[in-house]
Amino acid sequence: MDDLFYTQYLDHLKSYVHQRPEKKAIILLGYIQRDFLRYYRRGDLVDGFEFIKENIERNTELVKHLTVNQITSQMHSFVDDLAHEGIQNHVEIYPFLELQQKYHDLLKDKPVKDYLKWVQKVIYDFSLLMRIDNLSFSSRLEPTLDIIYYINTNIYHKITVKNVLIHANQYCNPAKAQRDFKYEMNMSISEFISAKKMSIAQKLLRNTDDSIQVIAEKLKFYDLNDFSKQFKKKVGISPLMYRKNICRKEDK
Template identity: 25%
Template sequence: MKKDPFSELHFGDAEIPQISIHSPIAIFYKQKIRDNILYTKVQDGDITAFENEEYQALHKNQNFELMYVLQGELTNYIEDKEYVLRAGEGCLLNTQILHREILSEGCNVVFLNLSPTLLQELLANDSSNGPIFTFLEKNLQTDSQWKRSYIEFTPCLPYQSESFHVIIDSLQLEVATSKIGRAYFQRGLILRLLDALENVNQFSLQQIDLDLSKEQYLVNRLIHLIESRFGHISRKEIEVALHYNAEYLNRLLKRQTQMTIAHYAQMIRTQKAQQLLNTTDLTIQLIAEHLGFSTEAYFYHFFKKQTGISPNQYRKKFKL
Protein backbone atom coordinates (compact mmCIF):
# COMPACT_ATOMS: atom_id res chain seq x y z
CA MET A 1 0.00 0.00 0.00
CA LYS A 2 1.39 3.42 -0.93
CA LYS A 3 1.51 5.71 2.07
CA ASP A 4 0.00 9.18 2.12
CA PRO A 5 3.14 11.32 1.66
CA PHE A 6 2.24 13.94 4.26
CA SER A 7 0.44 12.09 7.03
CA GLU A 8 1.05 9.55 9.74
CA LEU A 9 -0.71 6.28 8.99
CA HIS A 10 -2.26 4.11 11.72
CA PHE A 11 -4.44 1.01 11.54
CA GLY A 12 -7.70 0.82 13.46
CA ASP A 13 -10.44 -1.77 13.58
CA ALA A 14 -10.18 -4.45 10.88
CA GLU A 15 -6.87 -2.96 9.76
CA ILE A 16 -8.51 0.20 8.38
CA PRO A 17 -5.92 2.89 7.55
CA GLN A 18 -6.40 6.00 9.69
CA ILE A 19 -4.59 9.19 8.73
CA SER A 20 -3.62 11.63 11.47
CA ILE A 21 -2.23 15.16 11.26
CA HIS A 22 -0.48 16.32 14.42
CA SER A 23 -1.71 19.89 14.09
CA PRO A 24 -5.07 21.60 14.70
CA ILE A 25 -5.13 22.91 11.11
CA ALA A 26 -3.56 21.55 7.93
CA ILE A 27 -4.27 22.34 4.28
CA PHE A 28 -3.43 19.93 1.47
CA TYR A 29 -3.55 20.50 -2.28
CA LYS A 30 -3.55 17.67 -4.82
CA GLN A 31 -3.16 18.32 -8.54
CA LYS A 32 -3.15 15.61 -11.20
CA ILE A 33 -0.19 16.03 -13.55
CA ARG A 34 0.06 13.26 -16.14
CA ASP A 35 0.43 9.99 -14.21
CA ASN A 36 1.40 11.53 -10.88
CA ILE A 37 0.02 13.88 -8.25
CA LEU A 38 1.60 17.15 -7.17
CA TYR A 39 1.12 17.18 -3.41
CA THR A 40 1.36 20.44 -1.44
CA LYS A 41 1.03 20.63 2.33
CA VAL A 42 0.54 23.88 4.25
CA GLN A 43 0.95 23.39 7.97
CA ASP A 44 2.53 25.08 11.01
CA GLY A 45 4.06 27.97 9.07
CA ASP A 46 5.59 25.76 6.39
CA ILE A 47 4.84 24.76 2.76
CA THR A 48 6.07 21.43 1.39
CA ALA A 49 5.52 20.13 -2.14
CA PHE A 50 6.59 17.22 -4.33
CA GLU A 51 5.32 14.79 -6.98
CA ASN A 52 4.36 11.23 -6.15
CA GLU A 53 1.99 8.43 -7.11
CA GLU A 54 -1.63 8.95 -6.09
CA TYR A 55 -2.61 7.57 -2.68
CA GLN A 56 -5.69 5.46 -3.48
CA ALA A 57 -6.39 3.42 -0.34
CA LEU A 58 -9.74 3.69 1.42
CA HIS A 59 -9.05 5.35 4.75
CA LYS A 60 -10.46 7.37 7.63
CA ASN A 61 -9.23 10.68 8.98
CA GLN A 62 -8.79 11.34 12.67
CA ASN A 63 -9.71 14.95 11.90
CA PHE A 64 -12.74 16.40 10.14
CA GLU A 65 -11.97 16.90 6.45
CA LEU A 66 -13.42 19.53 4.13
CA MET A 67 -12.70 18.80 0.47
CA TYR A 68 -13.30 21.36 -2.29
CA VAL A 69 -12.64 20.91 -6.02
CA LEU A 70 -10.89 23.99 -7.40
CA GLN A 71 -10.55 22.80 -10.99
CA GLY A 72 -11.53 19.80 -13.11
CA GLU A 73 -13.27 16.79 -11.60
CA LEU A 74 -12.60 13.73 -9.48
CA THR A 75 -14.30 10.49 -8.56
CA ASN A 76 -15.13 10.39 -4.87
CA TYR A 77 -15.48 7.00 -3.20
CA ILE A 78 -17.47 6.92 0.03
CA GLU A 79 -17.23 3.33 1.31
CA ASP A 80 -18.86 1.26 -1.47
CA LYS A 81 -20.43 4.25 -3.27
CA GLU A 82 -18.87 6.41 -5.95
CA TYR A 83 -19.79 9.67 -7.62
CA VAL A 84 -18.17 12.54 -9.49
CA LEU A 85 -17.38 15.93 -7.99
CA ARG A 86 -16.76 18.85 -10.32
CA ALA A 87 -15.19 22.28 -9.85
CA GLY A 88 -17.02 24.25 -7.14
CA GLU A 89 -18.33 21.12 -5.39
CA GLY A 90 -17.11 19.40 -2.26
CA CYS A 91 -17.94 17.61 0.96
CA LEU A 92 -17.38 17.78 4.72
CA LEU A 93 -16.61 14.39 6.28
CA ASN A 94 -16.79 13.32 9.88
CA THR A 95 -14.15 11.01 11.34
CA GLN A 96 -16.16 7.82 10.74
CA ILE A 97 -16.28 7.99 6.94
CA LEU A 98 -14.19 5.53 4.95
CA HIS A 99 -13.23 7.29 1.72
CA ARG A 100 -10.77 7.94 -1.10
CA GLU A 101 -10.68 10.01 -4.27
CA ILE A 102 -9.23 9.55 -7.76
CA LEU A 103 -8.37 12.72 -9.67
CA SER A 104 -8.91 13.22 -13.40
CA GLU A 105 -6.23 14.88 -15.53
CA GLY A 106 -5.87 18.56 -14.63
CA CYS A 107 -7.92 18.25 -11.45
CA ASN A 108 -6.88 20.50 -8.56
CA VAL A 109 -8.46 19.93 -5.14
CA VAL A 110 -7.92 21.37 -1.67
CA PHE A 111 -8.40 19.53 1.64
CA LEU A 112 -8.82 21.35 4.94
CA ASN A 113 -8.15 19.13 7.98
CA LEU A 114 -9.52 20.42 11.30
CA SER A 115 -9.00 18.68 14.61
CA PRO A 116 -12.02 17.91 16.83
CA THR A 117 -10.37 19.88 19.66
CA LEU A 118 -10.05 22.98 17.48
CA LEU A 119 -13.65 22.72 16.29
CA GLN A 120 -14.95 22.32 19.84
CA GLU A 121 -13.06 25.46 20.81
CA LEU A 122 -14.43 27.43 17.86
CA LEU A 123 -18.04 26.30 18.27
CA ALA A 124 -17.98 27.01 22.02
CA ASN A 125 -17.26 30.66 21.30
CA ASP A 126 -18.97 31.40 18.00
CA SER A 127 -21.41 29.43 15.83
CA SER A 128 -24.79 29.54 14.14
CA ASN A 129 -27.85 27.29 14.01
CA GLY A 130 -27.23 26.47 10.36
CA PRO A 131 -26.69 22.98 8.91
CA ILE A 132 -22.85 23.06 8.87
CA PHE A 133 -22.46 24.15 12.48
CA THR A 134 -25.25 21.81 13.62
CA PHE A 135 -23.56 18.90 11.80
CA LEU A 136 -20.25 19.63 13.50
CA GLU A 137 -21.79 20.07 16.94
CA LYS A 138 -23.67 16.77 16.72
CA ASN A 139 -20.66 14.87 15.40
CA LEU A 140 -18.40 16.26 18.12
CA GLN A 141 -20.57 14.77 20.85
CA THR A 142 -19.06 11.68 22.50
CA ASP A 143 -22.20 9.62 21.89
CA SER A 144 -22.01 10.29 18.12
CA GLN A 145 -18.70 8.53 17.45
CA TRP A 146 -20.41 5.67 15.61
CA LYS A 147 -22.36 7.84 13.16
CA ARG A 148 -21.32 7.74 9.51
CA SER A 149 -22.49 10.96 7.93
CA TYR A 150 -21.21 13.77 5.77
CA ILE A 151 -22.37 16.93 4.03
CA GLU A 152 -22.18 17.46 0.28
CA PHE A 153 -22.20 20.97 -1.07
CA THR A 154 -22.59 22.33 -4.59
CA PRO A 155 -22.65 25.90 -5.92
CA CYS A 156 -26.24 27.06 -6.02
CA LEU A 157 -25.47 29.14 -9.11
CA PRO A 158 -23.66 27.94 -12.26
CA TYR A 159 -20.30 29.48 -11.40
CA GLN A 160 -17.88 29.33 -8.48
CA SER A 161 -18.01 31.77 -5.58
CA GLU A 162 -15.14 34.27 -5.76
CA SER A 163 -15.57 35.24 -2.11
CA PHE A 164 -15.25 31.59 -1.04
CA HIS A 165 -11.97 31.30 -2.95
CA VAL A 166 -10.71 34.49 -1.29
CA ILE A 167 -11.33 32.94 2.15
CA ILE A 168 -9.48 29.74 1.16
CA ASP A 169 -6.52 31.73 -0.18
CA SER A 170 -6.44 33.95 2.92
CA LEU A 171 -6.55 30.91 5.23
CA GLN A 172 -3.73 29.25 3.29
CA LEU A 173 -1.58 32.38 3.75
CA GLU A 174 -2.25 32.47 7.50
CA VAL A 175 -1.51 28.75 7.96
CA ALA A 176 1.74 29.22 6.00
CA THR A 177 2.98 32.15 8.08
CA SER A 178 4.83 32.18 11.39
CA LYS A 179 3.86 35.77 12.18
CA ILE A 180 2.41 36.74 15.53
CA GLY A 181 -1.40 36.57 15.73
CA ARG A 182 -1.69 33.89 13.05
CA ALA A 183 -3.80 31.59 15.28
CA TYR A 184 -6.47 34.28 15.69
CA PHE A 185 -6.65 34.96 11.95
CA GLN A 186 -6.78 31.23 11.18
CA ARG A 187 -9.69 30.64 13.55
CA GLY A 188 -11.61 33.63 12.26
CA LEU A 189 -11.17 32.54 8.66
CA ILE A 190 -12.30 28.98 9.44
CA LEU A 191 -15.51 30.37 10.93
CA ARG A 192 -15.95 32.60 7.87
CA LEU A 193 -15.43 29.60 5.60
CA LEU A 194 -18.03 27.49 7.44
CA ASP A 195 -20.45 30.42 7.46
CA ALA A 196 -19.97 30.92 3.70
CA LEU A 197 -20.99 27.30 3.12
CA GLU A 198 -24.29 28.10 4.83
CA ASN A 199 -24.98 31.07 2.54
CA VAL A 200 -27.97 29.95 0.45
CA ASN A 201 -26.90 32.31 -2.35
CA GLN A 202 -23.58 30.48 -2.64
CA PHE A 203 -24.12 26.80 -1.83
CA SER A 204 -26.74 24.08 -1.70
CA LEU A 205 -26.16 21.60 1.12
CA GLN A 206 -27.30 18.05 1.68
CA GLN A 207 -26.48 15.85 4.66
CA ILE A 208 -25.96 12.19 3.80
CA ASP A 209 -26.38 9.45 6.40
CA LEU A 210 -24.77 6.21 5.22
CA ASP A 211 -26.95 4.20 7.60
CA LEU A 212 -30.15 5.22 5.80
CA SER A 213 -32.14 2.63 3.86
CA LYS A 214 -31.01 1.92 0.31
CA GLU A 215 -34.10 3.66 -1.06
CA GLN A 216 -33.60 6.85 0.95
CA TYR A 217 -29.91 6.93 0.11
CA LEU A 218 -30.59 6.63 -3.62
CA VAL A 219 -33.25 9.34 -3.51
CA ASN A 220 -30.82 11.65 -1.70
CA ARG A 221 -28.13 10.92 -4.29
CA LEU A 222 -30.60 11.51 -7.14
CA ILE A 223 -31.79 14.82 -5.71
CA HIS A 224 -28.22 15.97 -5.17
CA LEU A 225 -27.29 15.04 -8.74
CA ILE A 226 -30.23 16.90 -10.28
CA GLU A 227 -29.60 19.99 -8.15
CA SER A 228 -25.85 20.00 -8.80
CA ARG A 229 -26.56 20.08 -12.56
CA PHE A 230 -29.18 22.85 -12.08
CA GLY A 231 -31.89 20.58 -13.49
CA HIS A 232 -30.09 20.16 -16.82
CA ILE A 233 -29.42 16.43 -16.88
CA SER A 234 -30.70 13.50 -18.93
CA ARG A 235 -31.91 10.12 -17.71
CA LYS A 236 -28.91 8.51 -19.41
CA GLU A 237 -26.51 10.74 -17.48
CA ILE A 238 -28.32 9.85 -14.26
CA GLU A 239 -28.00 6.12 -15.00
CA VAL A 240 -24.27 6.47 -15.69
CA ALA A 241 -23.69 8.50 -12.51
CA LEU A 242 -25.75 6.35 -10.12
CA HIS A 243 -25.46 2.92 -11.80
CA TYR A 244 -29.20 2.26 -11.55
CA ASN A 245 -31.98 2.09 -14.12
CA ALA A 246 -33.57 5.53 -14.59
CA GLU A 247 -37.12 4.17 -14.45
CA TYR A 248 -36.40 2.50 -11.09
CA LEU A 249 -34.95 5.77 -9.76
CA ASN A 250 -37.95 7.64 -11.15
CA ARG A 251 -40.32 5.41 -9.14
CA LEU A 252 -38.30 5.94 -5.96
CA LEU A 253 -38.26 9.72 -6.38
CA LYS A 254 -41.99 9.86 -7.10
CA ARG A 255 -42.71 7.75 -4.01
CA GLN A 256 -40.70 10.16 -1.83
CA THR A 257 -41.51 13.54 -3.42
CA GLN A 258 -44.63 12.94 -5.55
CA MET A 259 -42.60 14.25 -8.51
CA THR A 260 -41.00 12.49 -11.46
CA ILE A 261 -37.38 13.11 -12.45
CA ALA A 262 -38.56 15.37 -15.27
CA HIS A 263 -40.81 17.44 -13.01
CA TYR A 264 -38.20 17.71 -10.28
CA ALA A 265 -35.57 18.83 -12.82
CA GLN A 266 -37.99 21.43 -14.23
CA MET A 267 -38.61 22.76 -10.71
CA ILE A 268 -34.87 23.09 -10.00
CA ARG A 269 -34.20 24.71 -13.37
CA THR A 270 -36.95 27.24 -12.74
CA GLN A 271 -35.68 27.99 -9.22
CA LYS A 272 -32.13 28.56 -10.49
CA ALA A 273 -33.40 30.86 -13.24
CA GLN A 274 -35.39 32.84 -10.68
CA GLN A 275 -32.35 33.09 -8.41
CA LEU A 276 -30.14 34.35 -11.23
CA LEU A 277 -32.78 36.89 -12.26
CA ASN A 278 -33.20 38.02 -8.64
CA THR A 279 -29.61 38.22 -7.46
CA THR A 280 -27.44 38.99 -10.52
CA ASP A 281 -27.22 41.45 -13.39
CA LEU A 282 -26.52 38.72 -15.95
CA THR A 283 -28.27 39.19 -19.28
CA ILE A 284 -31.13 36.86 -20.15
CA GLN A 285 -28.93 35.32 -22.85
CA LEU A 286 -26.15 34.53 -20.34
CA ILE A 287 -28.63 33.07 -17.86
CA ALA A 288 -30.02 30.83 -20.59
CA GLU A 289 -26.47 29.68 -21.46
CA HIS A 290 -25.53 29.05 -17.81
CA LEU A 291 -28.61 26.85 -17.34
CA GLY A 292 -27.98 24.82 -20.50
CA PHE A 293 -30.78 26.15 -22.73
CA SER A 294 -29.99 25.81 -26.44
CA THR A 295 -31.40 29.26 -27.30
CA GLU A 296 -32.60 32.37 -25.51
CA ALA A 297 -36.01 31.92 -27.15
CA TYR A 298 -36.33 28.40 -25.69
CA PHE A 299 -35.48 29.78 -22.25
CA TYR A 300 -38.19 32.46 -22.58
CA HIS A 301 -40.74 29.81 -23.57
CA PHE A 302 -39.74 27.47 -20.72
CA PHE A 303 -39.70 30.20 -18.07
CA LYS A 304 -43.06 31.69 -19.05
CA LYS A 305 -44.66 28.25 -19.11
CA GLN A 306 -43.39 27.53 -15.60
CA THR A 307 -44.08 30.92 -13.98
CA GLY A 308 -46.73 32.61 -16.10
CA ILE A 309 -44.56 35.65 -16.83
CA SER A 310 -41.48 36.38 -18.95
CA PRO A 311 -37.95 36.53 -17.49
CA ASN A 312 -37.84 40.32 -17.95
CA GLN A 313 -41.18 40.76 -16.17
CA TYR A 314 -40.02 38.51 -13.34
CA ARG A 315 -36.77 40.48 -12.92
CA LYS A 316 -38.60 43.82 -12.82
CA LYS A 317 -41.04 42.50 -10.23
CA PHE A 318 -38.70 40.59 -7.92
CA LYS A 319 -35.11 41.93 -8.42
CA LEU A 320 -33.47 42.27 -5.00
Protein backbone atom coordinates (compact mmCIF):
# COMPACT_ATOMS: atom_id res chain seq x y z
CA MET A 1 0.00 0.00 0.00
CA ASP A 2 1.50 3.32 -1.05
CA ASP A 3 -1.11 5.58 0.59
CA LEU A 4 -0.06 8.09 3.20
CA PHE A 5 -1.83 7.43 6.46
CA TYR A 6 -3.23 10.01 8.85
CA THR A 7 -2.26 7.92 11.86
CA GLN A 8 1.48 7.99 11.25
CA TYR A 9 1.58 11.79 11.38
CA LEU A 10 -0.32 12.25 14.62
CA ASP A 11 2.76 12.60 16.80
CA HIS A 12 3.94 15.49 14.61
CA LEU A 13 0.75 17.52 14.96
CA LYS A 14 0.97 20.19 17.64
CA SER A 15 -2.79 20.22 18.04
CA TYR A 16 -2.58 16.52 18.92
CA VAL A 17 0.57 16.44 21.04
CA HIS A 18 -0.70 19.08 23.46
CA GLN A 19 -4.13 17.54 24.03
CA ARG A 20 -5.13 15.78 27.25
CA PRO A 21 -4.57 11.96 27.16
CA GLU A 22 -8.26 11.06 26.85
CA LYS A 23 -8.74 13.59 24.02
CA LYS A 24 -5.64 12.25 22.26
CA ALA A 25 -6.98 8.70 22.60
CA ILE A 26 -10.31 9.66 20.99
CA ILE A 27 -8.50 11.41 18.13
CA LEU A 28 -6.25 8.37 17.70
CA LEU A 29 -9.19 5.96 17.37
CA GLY A 30 -10.86 8.28 14.87
CA TYR A 31 -7.73 8.40 12.70
CA ILE A 32 -7.20 4.64 12.94
CA GLN A 33 -10.77 4.02 11.82
CA ARG A 34 -10.43 6.53 8.99
CA ASP A 35 -7.24 4.86 7.76
CA PHE A 36 -8.89 1.44 7.92
CA LEU A 37 -11.41 2.53 5.30
CA ARG A 38 -8.62 2.39 2.71
CA TYR A 39 -8.23 -1.31 3.39
CA TYR A 40 -12.00 -1.81 3.56
CA ARG A 41 -12.59 -0.30 0.11
CA ARG A 42 -10.01 -2.63 -1.39
CA GLY A 43 -11.21 -5.74 0.41
CA ASP A 44 -7.90 -6.09 2.32
CA LEU A 45 -9.69 -6.91 5.55
CA VAL A 46 -7.09 -9.12 7.21
CA ASP A 47 -4.35 -6.53 6.69
CA GLY A 48 -6.80 -3.82 7.70
CA PHE A 49 -7.55 -5.48 11.02
CA GLU A 50 -3.84 -6.02 11.63
CA PHE A 51 -3.32 -2.31 10.99
CA ILE A 52 -5.89 -1.45 13.66
CA LYS A 53 -4.49 -4.02 16.08
CA GLU A 54 -0.89 -2.82 15.69
CA ASN A 55 -1.86 0.80 16.29
CA ILE A 56 -3.97 -0.02 19.34
CA GLU A 57 -1.25 -2.21 20.86
CA ARG A 58 1.38 0.45 20.23
CA ASN A 59 -0.78 2.99 22.07
CA THR A 60 -2.14 0.76 24.83
CA GLU A 61 -1.31 3.17 27.64
CA LEU A 62 -3.01 6.04 25.83
CA VAL A 63 -6.16 4.06 25.02
CA LYS A 64 -6.45 3.07 28.70
CA HIS A 65 -7.53 6.65 29.45
CA LEU A 66 -10.82 6.10 27.59
CA THR A 67 -13.99 5.19 29.43
CA VAL A 68 -16.27 2.41 28.23
CA ASN A 69 -18.78 5.04 27.09
CA GLN A 70 -16.14 6.86 25.02
CA ILE A 71 -15.01 3.64 23.32
CA THR A 72 -18.64 2.70 22.67
CA SER A 73 -19.24 6.10 21.04
CA GLN A 74 -16.26 5.49 18.75
CA MET A 75 -17.69 2.09 17.82
CA HIS A 76 -21.00 3.73 16.88
CA SER A 77 -18.99 6.03 14.61
CA PHE A 78 -17.08 3.08 13.10
CA VAL A 79 -20.35 1.29 12.30
CA ASP A 80 -21.65 4.43 10.57
CA ASP A 81 -18.46 4.73 8.48
CA LEU A 82 -18.65 1.12 7.25
CA ALA A 83 -22.38 1.39 6.53
CA HIS A 84 -21.85 4.63 4.60
CA GLU A 85 -19.18 3.03 2.40
CA GLY A 86 -21.52 0.17 1.56
CA ILE A 87 -24.50 2.42 0.87
CA GLN A 88 -22.43 4.63 -1.43
CA ASN A 89 -21.17 1.73 -3.54
CA HIS A 90 -23.96 -0.86 -3.67
CA VAL A 91 -27.24 -1.25 -5.45
CA GLU A 92 -28.85 -3.00 -2.48
CA ILE A 93 -28.61 -0.56 0.43
CA TYR A 94 -31.14 -2.00 2.88
CA PRO A 95 -28.85 -4.76 4.25
CA PHE A 96 -26.32 -2.08 5.20
CA LEU A 97 -28.99 0.03 6.89
CA GLU A 98 -30.31 -3.00 8.76
CA LEU A 99 -26.85 -4.07 9.94
CA GLN A 100 -26.07 -0.49 10.94
CA GLN A 101 -29.25 -0.30 13.05
CA LYS A 102 -28.61 -3.76 14.52
CA TYR A 103 -25.21 -2.69 15.82
CA HIS A 104 -26.49 0.64 17.15
CA ASP A 105 -29.18 -1.23 19.10
CA LEU A 106 -26.66 -3.81 20.30
CA LEU A 107 -24.22 -1.15 21.48
CA LYS A 108 -26.95 0.42 23.62
CA ASP A 109 -27.31 -2.82 25.60
CA LYS A 110 -23.70 -4.04 25.47
CA PRO A 111 -21.13 -1.26 25.87
CA VAL A 112 -17.70 -1.96 24.38
CA LYS A 113 -15.16 -3.37 26.82
CA ASP A 114 -12.93 -5.18 24.33
CA TYR A 115 -12.40 -2.76 21.44
CA LEU A 116 -10.46 -5.13 19.17
CA LYS A 117 -12.97 -7.95 19.61
CA TRP A 118 -15.83 -5.64 18.61
CA VAL A 119 -13.88 -4.20 15.68
CA GLN A 120 -13.14 -7.67 14.33
CA LYS A 121 -16.81 -8.70 14.51
CA VAL A 122 -18.09 -5.48 12.94
CA ILE A 123 -15.55 -5.71 10.10
CA TYR A 124 -16.49 -9.32 9.41
CA ASP A 125 -20.25 -8.69 9.29
CA PHE A 126 -19.97 -5.68 6.99
CA SER A 127 -17.44 -7.46 4.77
CA LEU A 128 -20.04 -10.15 3.99
CA LEU A 129 -22.31 -7.46 2.56
CA MET A 130 -19.49 -5.73 0.69
CA ARG A 131 -18.99 -8.82 -1.48
CA ILE A 132 -22.53 -8.67 -2.85
CA ASP A 133 -23.58 -6.49 -5.82
CA ASN A 134 -20.61 -4.16 -5.48
CA LEU A 135 -20.81 -1.23 -7.90
CA SER A 136 -18.15 1.40 -8.32
CA PHE A 137 -19.16 4.88 -9.41
CA SER A 138 -18.74 5.93 -13.03
CA SER A 139 -20.46 8.47 -15.24
CA ARG A 140 -22.36 5.65 -16.90
CA LEU A 141 -23.69 4.24 -13.62
CA GLU A 142 -24.52 7.41 -11.72
CA PRO A 143 -28.02 7.92 -13.25
CA THR A 144 -28.87 4.26 -12.60
CA LEU A 145 -27.66 4.43 -9.01
CA ASP A 146 -29.57 7.66 -8.46
CA ILE A 147 -32.79 6.03 -9.70
CA ILE A 148 -32.19 3.01 -7.45
CA TYR A 149 -31.59 5.19 -4.40
CA TYR A 150 -34.73 7.21 -5.18
CA ILE A 151 -36.84 4.05 -5.42
CA ASN A 152 -35.34 2.55 -2.25
CA THR A 153 -35.93 5.76 -0.33
CA ASN A 154 -39.57 5.98 -1.46
CA ILE A 155 -40.42 2.28 -1.39
CA TYR A 156 -43.25 2.85 1.12
CA HIS A 157 -44.80 5.53 -1.09
CA LYS A 158 -46.74 5.34 -4.33
CA ILE A 159 -43.98 5.22 -6.96
CA THR A 160 -44.56 5.41 -10.70
CA VAL A 161 -42.10 5.46 -13.57
CA LYS A 162 -43.28 9.03 -14.21
CA ASN A 163 -42.26 10.02 -10.65
CA VAL A 164 -38.86 8.43 -11.13
CA LEU A 165 -38.22 10.18 -14.45
CA ILE A 166 -39.29 13.56 -13.04
CA HIS A 167 -36.67 13.01 -10.33
CA ALA A 168 -34.06 11.89 -12.89
CA ASN A 169 -34.75 14.97 -15.01
CA GLN A 170 -33.09 17.11 -12.32
CA TYR A 171 -29.74 15.46 -13.02
CA CYS A 172 -29.74 13.94 -16.50
CA ASN A 173 -31.73 13.23 -19.64
CA PRO A 174 -34.65 11.07 -18.40
CA ALA A 175 -35.08 9.11 -21.65
CA LYS A 176 -31.38 8.19 -21.67
CA ALA A 177 -31.50 7.36 -17.96
CA GLN A 178 -34.42 5.02 -18.62
CA ARG A 179 -32.54 3.24 -21.43
CA ASP A 180 -29.34 3.02 -19.39
CA PHE A 181 -31.23 1.64 -16.41
CA LYS A 182 -32.65 -1.23 -18.45
CA TYR A 183 -29.21 -1.94 -19.89
CA GLU A 184 -27.49 -1.91 -16.48
CA MET A 185 -30.15 -3.78 -14.50
CA ASN A 186 -31.58 -6.09 -17.17
CA MET A 187 -35.05 -4.94 -16.22
CA SER A 188 -37.19 -1.85 -16.69
CA ILE A 189 -37.75 0.76 -13.99
CA SER A 190 -41.31 -0.53 -13.59
CA GLU A 191 -40.07 -4.10 -13.12
CA PHE A 192 -37.51 -2.95 -10.58
CA ILE A 193 -40.13 -1.08 -8.54
CA SER A 194 -42.33 -4.17 -8.53
CA ALA A 195 -39.41 -6.44 -7.55
CA LYS A 196 -38.43 -4.16 -4.68
CA LYS A 197 -41.97 -3.93 -3.35
CA MET A 198 -42.37 -7.70 -3.50
CA SER A 199 -39.05 -8.18 -1.71
CA ILE A 200 -40.17 -5.89 1.10
CA ALA A 201 -43.59 -7.59 1.19
CA GLN A 202 -41.95 -11.00 1.65
CA LYS A 203 -39.81 -9.62 4.45
CA LEU A 204 -42.85 -8.14 6.22
CA LEU A 205 -44.74 -11.42 5.85
CA ARG A 206 -41.80 -13.32 7.36
CA ASN A 207 -40.78 -10.98 10.12
CA THR A 208 -43.89 -9.11 11.30
CA ASP A 209 -47.40 -9.88 12.48
CA ASP A 210 -48.88 -7.25 10.18
CA SER A 211 -51.99 -8.44 8.41
CA ILE A 212 -51.84 -8.84 4.65
CA GLN A 213 -54.21 -5.88 4.36
CA VAL A 214 -51.84 -3.69 6.41
CA ILE A 215 -48.84 -4.77 4.32
CA ALA A 216 -50.72 -3.92 1.13
CA GLU A 217 -51.52 -0.48 2.57
CA LYS A 218 -47.95 0.10 3.78
CA LEU A 219 -46.55 -0.57 0.32
CA LYS A 220 -49.26 1.56 -1.31
CA PHE A 221 -50.90 -1.06 -3.50
CA TYR A 222 -54.27 -0.09 -4.99
CA ASP A 223 -56.07 -2.56 -2.73
CA LEU A 224 -55.71 -6.03 -1.20
CA ASN A 225 -56.72 -7.78 -4.41
CA ASP A 226 -54.14 -5.84 -6.41
CA PHE A 227 -51.42 -6.77 -3.88
CA SER A 228 -52.41 -10.45 -3.80
CA LYS A 229 -52.55 -10.66 -7.58
CA GLN A 230 -49.12 -9.08 -8.07
CA PHE A 231 -47.61 -11.12 -5.23
CA LYS A 232 -48.84 -14.40 -6.67
CA LYS A 233 -47.61 -13.42 -10.14
CA LYS A 234 -44.14 -12.66 -8.78
CA VAL A 235 -43.72 -15.32 -6.06
CA GLY A 236 -45.96 -18.07 -7.39
CA ILE A 237 -48.23 -18.36 -4.36
CA SER A 238 -50.59 -16.03 -2.49
CA PRO A 239 -49.34 -13.88 0.42
CA LEU A 240 -51.42 -15.97 2.84
CA MET A 241 -49.95 -19.24 1.57
CA TYR A 242 -46.46 -17.73 1.66
CA ARG A 243 -46.85 -16.82 5.33
CA LYS A 244 -48.31 -20.23 6.18
CA ASN A 245 -45.41 -21.98 4.45
CA ILE A 246 -42.90 -19.90 6.40
CA CYS A 247 -44.64 -20.70 9.69
CA ARG A 248 -44.77 -24.39 8.77
CA LYS A 249 -41.01 -24.45 8.12
CA GLU A 250 -40.29 -22.73 11.45
CA ASP A 251 -42.45 -25.24 13.32
CA LYS A 252 -40.52 -28.21 11.96
